[in-house]
Amino acid sequence: MYRAKIFITLKKSVFDTQGQVVRKALQALNFSGVEDVRMGRYIELQLKAADRSTAEATVRDMCERLLVNTVIEQYRYEVSEA
Numbered sequence: 622m623y624r625a626k627i628f629i630t631l632k633k634s635v636f637d638t639q640g641q642v643v644r645k646a647l648q649a650l651n652f653s654g655v656e657d658v659r660m661g662r663y664i665e666l667q668l669k670a671a672d673r674s675t676a677e678a679t680v681r682d683m684c685e686r687l688l689v690n691t692v693i694e695q696y697r698y699e700v701s702e703a
Contacts, residue, residue: 623676624703629696630661
């Protein structure tokens with residue numbers, strides 16, 4: 622059994638509207654040192670696989686086919702034994 626942690630964020634070239642709203646809200650709360658905020662998503666899942674490399678290939682395929690919009694998002698993942 623393996624656990625995958627997937628971190629998804631907008632590509633740097635994509636304007637992060639939600640991040641800018643959060644940045645402005647933080648500044649309004651007197652967190653004046655906050656200069657930029659990038660929002661993202663986090664997905665954690667468990668999967669059965671024969672070995673680590675198979676688990677990684679499966680996670681990569683999941684990301685490319687469903688979990689990530691690769692046109693505007695980038696991702697990274699960590700796979701470990703559960």
